[in-house]
Amino acid sequence: MKTRIVKAIGDPEADREVMEEAGRIIRSGGLVAIPTETVYGLAGDALNPRSAGKIYETKGRPSDNPLIVHIADTGSIGRIARDIPDMAYRLAEAYWPGPLTMVLNKTDAVPKETTGGLDTVAVRLPVNKIAREFIAASGGYIAAPSANLSGKPSCTRASHCIEDLDGKIEMIIDGGEVGIGLESTIVDLTEERPCILRQGYINEEMLHSVLGDVRTDPPESAHPKAPGMKYRHYAPGGVLSIVKGKRESVIARINELAASHKERGESCAVISASENASEYGNVIVKDAGSLRNEDEIARRIFSILRELDSDGVQYIYSENFDTPRLGAAITDRMNRAAGFCVINATEED
Numbered sequence: 040m041k042t043r044i045v046k047a048i049g050d051p052e053a054d055r056e057v058m059e060e061a062g063r064i065i066r067s068g069g070l071v072a073i074p075t076e077t078v079y080g081l082a083g084d085a086l087n088p089r090s091a092g093k094i095y096e097t098k099g100r101p102s103d104n105p106l107i108v109h110i111a112d113t114g115s116i117g118r119i120a121r122d123i124p125d126m127a128y129r130l131a132e133a134y135w136p137g138p139l140t141m142v143l144n145k146t147d148a149v150p151k152e153t154t155g156g157l158d159t160v161a162v163r164l165p166v167n168k169i170a171r172e173f174i175a176a177s178g179g180y181i182a183a184p185s186a187n188l189s190g191k192p193s194c195t196r197a198s199h200c201i202e203d204l205d206g207k208i209e210m211i212i213d214g215g216e217v218g219i220g221l222e223s224t225i226v227d228l229t230e231e232r233p234c235i236l237r238q239g240y241i242n243e244e245m246l247h248s249v250l251g252d253v254r255t256d257p258p259e260s261a262h263p264k265a266p267g268m269k270y271r272h273y274a275p276g277g278v279l280s281i282v283k284g285k286r287e288s289v290i291a292r293i294n295e296l297a298a299s300h301k302e303r304g305e306s307c308a309v310i311s312a313s314e315n316a317s318e319y320g321n322v323i324v325k326d327a328g329s330l331r332n333e334d335e336i337a338r339r340i341f342s343i344l345r346e347l348d349s350d351g352v353q354y355i356y357s358e359n360f361d362t363p364r365l366g367a368a369i370t371d372r373m374n375r376a377a378g379f380c381v382i383n384a385t386e387e388d
Contacts, residue, residue: 074169086148141228
């Protein structure tokens with residue numbers, strides 16, 4: 040299969056031909072990679088069970104891992120979700136369109152192939168203009184997990200989608216680099232007490248301001264309602280470990296580990312905040328951005344993991360980016376990429 044690479048700018052008139060072609064691909068059961076504000080998504084018809092099957096097959100994704108259904112407007116939710124609680128409408132008013140996914144009870148319109156066999160459906164209304172043009176042109180209901188091969192770092196640029204999907208899908212829409220770089224927050228609204236299943240840009244404090252009491256699944260949980268949580272995700276080819284603790288201890292431990300790899304002739308890299316990048320000697324250093332700019336770190340982290348894959352680095356050590364607003368989401372993705380391999384550096388080390 041030849042994959043067509045096309046550009047879009049988020050202008051309905053300028054993008055008309057691209058969207059008409061992409062819509063035809065989706066309606067005929069094909070797949071298209073699209074930009075959203077979070078990461079690029081691999082899109083198919085959410086209401087077509089065969090399309091869901093193609094998504095799972097193309098990504099190498101387990102079929103019990105539910106897909107998020109993307110819609111172009113709030114009014115579309117009634118066709119795919121039932122018994123919608125008032126708190127869903129309050130969240131929609133506050134954070135839709137945006138990087139928030141709500142888990143609701145599904146209607147019969149959504150095949151269980153899309154929901155991983157569950158009676159619930161995960162729904163999101165993206166803010167990205169290209170994504171919304173595409174969803175509208177494609178029939179209004181798009182299943183779109185991240186556009187990476189299963190287990191690999193998510194795609195934040197069209198070039199990442201090309202690396203993983205060229206020759207496997209009909210089209211990739213290049214909308215430039217994404218704005219956020221982390222997948223959406225997922226909150227389960229099917230129970231009386233809302234539960235955060237996946238951390239994201241819409242953080243716990245923001246959800247609490249709308250919903251009041253909110254609980255959070257522990258990061259190691261394999262909650263079946265949450266896309267992207269049941270299996271190891273975001274992993275680079277090299278062995279990734281997260282090193283946490285006081286700044287001086289983290290730097291000392293990483294330098295010690297890097298030196299031991301060098302002695303054995305093994306390649307090693309460090310993912311560091313800008314403030315610490317100069318502290319690491321004789322090792323590849325990837326600067327994730329300043330601790331004062333959480334958005335930059337979030338936007339760069341998956342791209343850095345892919346760069347290290349391209350470099351063939353065998354061992355990777357990352358600082359723990361425990362920042363105030365996005366730290367929970369960044370830490371969640373990095374922990375999962377590392378298979379929860381966390382090294383606790385202490386003063387004694």
